[in-house]
Amino acid sequence: xxxxxxxxxxxxxxxxxxxxxxxxAVFSLVYLTLHAGSNQAGFGGFGDRIGVVDLDGVILxxxxxxxxxxxxxxxDSIKAIILHVNSPGGGVAASEEIYREVKRIRExxxxxxxxSIETVGxxxxxxxxxxxxxxxxxxGSIVGSIGVIAEWxxxxxLLKWAKLKSIVFKTGEFKDTGNPARELTPAExxxxxGLIENMFGQFVQAVADGRGMKFDDVKAIADxxxxxxxxxxxxxxxxxxxxxxxxxxxxxxxxxISGEPTLVRPERDHKTLLDLMTGDVSQYLxxxxxxxxxxxxxxxxxx
Numbered sequence: 576x577x578x579x580x581x582x583x584x585x586x587x588x589x590x591x592x593x594x595x596x597x598x599x600a601v602f603s604l605v606y607l608t609l610h611a612g613s614n615q616a617g618f619g620g621f622g623d624r625i626g627v628v629d630l631d632g633v634i635l636x637x638x639x640x641x642x643x644x645x646x647x648x649x650x651d652s653i654k655a656i657i658l659h660v661n662s663p664g665g666g667v668a669a670s671e672e673i674y675r676e677v678k679r680i681r682e683x684x685x686x687x688x689x690x691s692i693e694t695v696g697x698x699x700x701x702x703x704x705x706x707x708x709x710x711x712x713x714x715g716s717i718v719g720s721i722g723v724i725a726e727w728x729x730x731x732x733l734l735k736w737a738k739l740k741s742i743v744f745k746t747g748e749f750k751d752t753g754n755p756a757r758e759l760t761p762a763e764x765x766x767x768x769g770l771i772e773n774m775f776g777q778f779v780q781a782v783a784d785g786r787g788m789k790f791d792d793v794k795a796i797a798d799x800x801x802x803x804x805x806x807x808x809x810x811x812x813x814x815x816x817x818x819x820x821x822x823x824x825x826x827x828x829x830x831x832i833s834g835e836p837t838l839v840r841p842e843r844d845h846k847t848l849l850d851l852m853t854g855d856v857s858q859y860l861x862x863x864x865x866x867x868x869x870x871x872x873x874x875x876x877x878x
Contacts (some may be wrong), residue, residue: 580715596683603678608758616673618692623638623654623705623832623833623834623836623837624650624652624653624654624836624837624838624839625653625654625655625656625657625823625826625827625830625836625837625838625839626643626647626653626655626656626657626838626839626840627638627656627657627659627838627839627840627856628640628643628644628647628652628656628657628658628659628840628841629659629661629840630658630659630660630661630662630673630700630703631661631662631684632661632662633662633663633664633665633876634662634664634665634666634669634673634699635669636668636669636698637668637669637672637673637676639841640673640676641672641673641676643675644656644658644673644676644680644688645676646685646841647680647841648676648679648680649684649841653686653839654686654687654830654832654836655686655687655688655689655826655827655829655830656680656686656688656689657689657690657691657819657822657823657826658677658688658689658690658691658700658703658704658707659691659693660686660690660691660692660693660695660696660700660703660704661692661693661694661695661696661818662695662696662697662699663695663697663698663700663720663876663877663878664698664699664700664701664720664874664876664877665698665699665700665701665874665875665876666698666699666872666873666874666875667699667723667774667873667874667875669699669706670698670699670700670702670703670875671702672849673703673776674702674703674705674706674781675706676837677703677707677761678706678785680830681706681707681708685783687708687826687829687830688707688708689707689708689709689710689711689743689822689826690703690704690707690710690711691711691712691818691822692704692710692711692713692716692718692804692813692821693716693819694716694717695716695717695877696710696712696716696717696718697717697718697719697720697801697877698720698721698722698874698875698877699874699875701718701719701720701782701812702778702781702782702875703786705781705782705785705786706781706785709814709815710812710813710814710815711813711814711815711816711817711821711822711825712804712807712808712813712816713804713816713817713818714803714804714805715803715805716803716804716807717768717801717802717803717805717877718801718802718803718804718806718807718812718813719796719800719801719802719812719875719877720799720800720801720877721729721778721779721782721793721796721797721798721799722775722778722797722875723771723774723775723873723875724873724874724876724878725767725770725771725872725873725874727753727755727758728755728817729755729757729758730755730756731755731756731757731758734756741756741757742755743756748762749762749763749766752766752767753767759865763773770873771873774873774875775797778797779793779794779797782797782812786811786812788811796810798800799877801877804816823836823838830839
């Protein structure tokens with residue numbers, strides 16, 4: 576009996592160990608799969624490489640796009656960069672930082688950088704695109720929305736209904752401009768509109784400079800409207816229509832790459848096995864930064 580129990584225990588240990596190794600192998604395979612393809616070039620195609628950076632969704636931060644662009648801009652083996660855009664724009668300052676990096680790569684690094692607009696390249700995303708060597712879009716892409724927007728919710732009536740009062744201590748007349756607990760004064764409205772007009776002027780000038788157009792000609796169409804890629808082409812807001820594959824082919828030819836170029840994408844964020852098993856819930860947890868996001872913001876954003 577003791578020998579039988581020992582053998583049973585041994586098989587339980589072996590079976591448990593095998594199961595553990597199987598689970599570990601599965602998670603390792605998932606981990607490697609998620610990280611595979613982050614750099615499609617591998618060790619081949621040196622000198623025949625095109626960097627691809629994705630600009631997706633609402634732009635709330637210049638990172639990681641600026642860092643990715645900078646890395647490709649400094650890499651001599653990357654002969655050109657394609658900024659693959661699918662964004663309605665976003666924050667004024669964040670959009671400007673990415674715009675300046677695109678412009679720096681084009682002017683200082685003398686490296687060709689083009690934009691391929693997929694579904695939408697509007698407002699801040701178009702602001703960024705205007706700094707590139709060439710803008711492509713599909714005929715049905717949404718392009719444009721040159722303008723600035725700032726908005727917030729006024730809950731003054733809700734406070735009155737709840738018999739609550741907002742108490743503010745401030746050092747100047749305009750320190751709490753945009754306080755959602757009260758209406759703007761005429762002076763504050765003029766002040767806010769002045770800020771927006773200044774940002775709007777910067778946007779129009781950037782497009783005029785990048786597209787080789789006159790300031791007044793850009794301003795005449797800068798009423799917040801969007802157009803299809805087909806319309807934008809006739810308005811000189813883009814250079815050509817075509818899908819991503821066409822952009823890759825034409826970009827390769829423009830930098831004298833013969834044959835099929837190797838596309839290189841930035842490495843993805845590395846996650847641990849624990850992240851994969853438990854999931855990353857940090858985005859759902861409240862923090863001080865998210866609480867402060869309720870203040871007034873200025874956006875190059877198509878809504």
